[in-house]
Amino acid sequence: MSVEVAKHARELLLKEYRGALATHSKAMPGFPFGSVVPYCLDEQGRPLILISRIAQHTHNLRKDPKCSLMVGERGAEDVQAVGRLTYLANAEQLVEPVAIEAAAERYYRYFPESQSYHTAHDFDFWVLNPVRHRYIGGFGAIHWVDQVSLANPFAGKVEVRMVDHMNEDHANAIAHYVELAGLPSTEPAKLVGLDSEGMHLRIGQSLYWLGFPEPCNTSTQVREALVLLARASEWPKK
Template identity: 45%
Template sequence: MSEKRTASEFLRAHRYGVLATQSQSLPGYPFGSITPYVLSAAGEPVIYISTLAEHTKNIAADPRVSLTVFDPADADDPQAGPRLTFLAEARALTQDAAAAAGERYYRYFPAARAYAGTHDFGFYALRAVRLRFIGGFGKIGWIEPADVDLANPLAPVEAGIAEHMNRDHADAVRAYCRYFFNRDAHEAVLVGADPEGVDLLADGAPLRLPFEARADTADAVRQRLIALLSVARRQNEATHGEMT
């Protein structure tokens, strides 16, 4: 697996980063804040921020930002784990683009929908300038935006995939959570799909279920999900067989 592909998977697999903006209250100093994000159809991180927030005021004056993403699972030794710094220019989304990005964002962060009716919050996309990825020992380097494929060809059908799975195959979604993540979730939902995998929420906790092979169409996603369900069912049968 190439370093560039690994950077793509890493950014898709996580939901939070440290957003650094150019401080206006203390010029010359960076200002960092933890910010949720999702990727747009074009593969740009999208953030949902209030005009009252310090980082939004900073962006209005200077759109140059960075988003540093790391894995919380590496808390014991975060410097030993992978991390990515996404240098970008932040831009407010137009009404149509914000509506499209918003629907995906609200699936990933349902509580954020409560802010949708206010004028204080808006969606911003981070357009990449350069990426710095540390994937482990000996895997450190700069990556140009054109060399990281984060676009989502499934964007036009993603909401339909999620709705179909959650309405007609809720048992399968729970099975994914149970057998791949050891989570017996009371509420399990599929919230997103891209060529590299699907994203789930298990009682609100985000989970990333990767595909073994890329899926660029709805039918390919269907085949990957069927294969994953077969794995889960085989594991279930093996477990019950050992217990009997």
């Protein structure tokens, strides 16, 4: 049961790309401070955020790194009947040049508009190191989960190569994925990320994660899954 619950919690974290960050207020000690942040998952499956040095939540994290990220299913009419996740974490600013470079390369694919204000203003990358998770899958489906994160076996050059290849040579296949999954087709979709369990597409300003029929642990398996989906008449059931 715990493995299945962790999978559902992780899929929610993958499907969404913004959440409510709760920090300990520096200006009002004893009170929680909430703010909204976009995020993507890094190579270890941790939420990666880009925040301003002058933002209140950054001041709060520098004083106390304990925080939580609340993520819920977007567009839900009844928020209490759908999945939501409270991700308890210790925030850590990235300071090593190699780590910052890897974070920037990944984050810019997901949020290309962020590159301009990151370089023009004082923004830094932070990761949320997991401590524990509270996952609610609907009424009565309430769980504490210790392990949710899953490392991305393709993060880095392998992922970049696969993403670029799909965008440059297989735009028709990507459009077919959009149609199969019933995603908005108002603008052309771009592939921005791959992990062992699925792929991320960017359509306009929004991100969407589509799960593979089966987990993929090698680039060959990813290629086979993408070909299968490109030929499918409906999205395969897991």
